[in-house]
Amino acid sequence: MAVVKLFGTIGDIAGWSEAKLEGATLGEIKAAAAGGDARLADHLDHRSTLVILNATLTPFSLRSDDLPIRPEDEVAFGSPVGGG
């Protein structure tokens, strides 16, 4: 199972910040993380959301739902940063 971490408003919406989830692709990981919560699913899918795979930012163009995820991978989703 991949480790999934959530940061910023996304973690607040989900009510958790770290979990181990089943999923062989990014799309399956997002579905498992959203758990049927449409608002959370929208945030995970949003263009401005940071998708970080094994501590490397994944550009929007490379983060299709088919992107393979291995059980030892760590996938993080973060709301946009900046401000303050």
Next chain:
Amino acid sequence: MIRITRDPLDAAALLRDFCRDRLDTGAVVSFTGLTRGRSGDRTIDTLTLEAYPGFTERVMEAIEADARARFEIQDALAVHRWGPIGVGEPVIFVAVAAAHRRPAFEAADFLMDHFKTRAPFWKREDGPEGRRWIEPRDQDHNDLARWAEETP
């Protein structure tokens, strides 16, 4: 060098250590960012920063490398605090050493504009009016655009 820490920052001690044994340095510029007690009309009790250790430093190191490539500087240090931070406490310390003052000022300014906009810290304000996550502002992007226009 980049460091992130949950511990309070002692800006004076960091600056003293940074300045030590610099025989070829003519200028050290430092910046200390403090947490504000007000944000618009809102009162803030605590600022909380989430970081992603391992990733946050990597992004900040890329920004530092960019500054070193762009300005004639000798050294740079950035220490960023994360976790809950009380009002009035330092949240970031940046210092740049150079032979002459101009590149030191410019590199420190460049580093702060880029850390502010791109460093992965998720910021939350808590106060009497509740909780608010801080979103990117247009001003941050305008600050960043300055450097694109001034590319040598």
